[in-house]
Amino acid sequence: MRLIDYLDKGASLGADAPCLTMDGRDLSYADVQRLSYRIARSLVQTDIAAGDKVAILSGNDPIAFACVFGISRAGAVWCPVNPRNEAAENQLILDDFDCSLLLFHSSFAGMVEKIRPNLPKLRALVCLDAALPFAVSFDAWLSDDVGFFQREPVDDLVMLPGTGGTTGKPKGVMLSGRNIETMTALTLMSYPFKGRPTYLALAPLTHAAGVLCFPVMALGGRIVIMHHPDIGEFLALIGSHRVTHTFLPPTVIYMLLDHPQLDSAELGITVTVHSIAAAASDRAQAFRGTRSARRFRSCSCRHPRRAGGR
Numbered sequence: 001m002r003l004i005d006y007l008d009k010g011a012s013l014g015a016d017a018p019c020l021t022m023d024g025r026d027l028s029y030a031d032v033q034r035l036s037y038r039i040a041r042s043l044v045q046t047d048i049a050a051g052d053k054v055a056i057l058s059g060n061d062p063i064a065f066a067c068v069f070g071i072s073r074a075g076a077v078w079c080p081v082n083p084r085n086e087a088a089e090n091q092l093i094l095d096d097f098d099c100s101l102l103l104f105h106s107s108f109a110g111m112v113e114k115i116r117p118n119l120p121k122l123r124a125l126v127c128l129d130a131a132l133p134f135a136v137s138f139d140a141w142l143s144d145d146v147g148f149f150q151r152e153p154v155d156d157l158v159m160l161p162g163t164g165g166t167t168g169k170p171k172g173v174m175l176s177g178r179n180i181e182t183m184t185a186l187t188l189m190s191y192p193f194k195g196r197p198t199y200l201a202l203a204p205l206t207h208a209a210g211v212l213c214f215p216v217m218a219l220g221g222r223i224v225i226m227h228h229p230d231i232g233e234f235l236a237l238i239g240s241h242r243v244t245h246t247f248l249p250p251t252v253i254y255m256l257l258d259h260p261q262l263d264s265a266e267l268g269i270t271v272t273v274h275s276i277a278a279a280a281s282d283r284a285q286a287f288r289g290t291r292s293a294r295r296f297r298s299c300s301c302r303h304p305r306r307a308g309g310r
Contacts, residue, residue, distance in 0.1 A: 036066065041143035104126070216245065
C-alpha cells in the first residue's frame with residue numbers, strides 16, 4: 001500500500017467526514033483528497049520525478065501533513081525533517097538524502113535561508129504560509145486543477161526519516177509501503193478501535209505520532225492536531241472532541257502526570273495512550289492513584305524505524 005491509500009480508504013467511508021482538525025477548523029476527507037491532487041500536480045510541474053525525495057520542515061500543521069499525501073500521489077518519497085534539529089543537522093539530512101524539493105513553514109525561514117546555499121541538489125523551495133524572497137509561496141506554487149491525479153511510484157519506498165544521530169551522523173531509515181502497512185495492520189488488530197476513532201496528535205507528526213495517523217485514517221477517523229505540547233489544552237480537547245486515541249512519548253506522559261488539572265479533568269471517554277516506551281514504574285504507580293487513571297488505557301507500540309526499517 002501507498003500512503004495515499006489510507007486517505008482514500010477513509011474518504012471512501014465518508015468524504016465529508018472531518019479528517020484533519022486544528023484550531024477549530026476542519027478539513028474533510030474530500031478537502032484533503034483535492035489538496036493532494038493539486039500538490040501532486042505541482043510536484044510534477046516542478047520536475048519532481050517518481051522516486052524523488054521531497055522533504056517537509058514544519059511543526060504540526062494540517063497543510064504540512066496534507067502535503068504527505070500529495071507527495072505519495074506523485075510517486076515521490078516523503079522525507080520528514082525534525083523541526084527540533086539544529087540547522088547543520090538538517091542541512092546534512094537534506095543533502096545526504098538527495099532531497100529535490102523542500103516544503104517548509106515560515107517559522108523556519110531563517111534556518112532555510114542559512115543552509116540553502118549549501119544544498120545544490122534542492123531544485124525548489126516552497127514556503128507553506130508566506131511569500132519569501134528566496135522561496136515561492138505555497139499558494140502561488142499550488143496547481144488550480146482539483147481533478148483526480150495519481151502517478152505510479154518506481155518502487156515501494158514511501159518514507160525516509162532520519163535517525164537521531166546519537167551514534168554518529170544521522171542516517172536515513174528506508175521505510176517501505178509494506179513496513180507501514182504491517183504496522184497499520186498490527187495497530188488495528190491489537191488496539192481497541194470502535195467506529196470512527198478520534199486521534200489527538202500532540203507529539204510531532206514527523207515521528208511516530210504521524211505514522212499512527214494511518215490506521216486512524218483507514219477507519220475514516222478524525223485527527224485533531226495540536227501546535228505544541230500544552231497539557232491544559234490537551235485535556236480540554238480530549239473532552240470537546242471525545243478523543244479515543246493519542247500518542248505520548250514518556251516526557252509528555254510525565255508532563256501529564258504533573259499537571260494540576262489531571263485529576264479534575266472531565267474526559268468523558270476512555271483514551272488509549274500509545275507510547276514507544278513505558279513510563280518509569282514510580283510515575284506509573286503515581287498515576288494509578290489519580291481519579292483520571294480509569295479514563296486512560298496504556299498501550300506500548302513499536303515504531304517502524306525500530307520494528308521493520310530496512
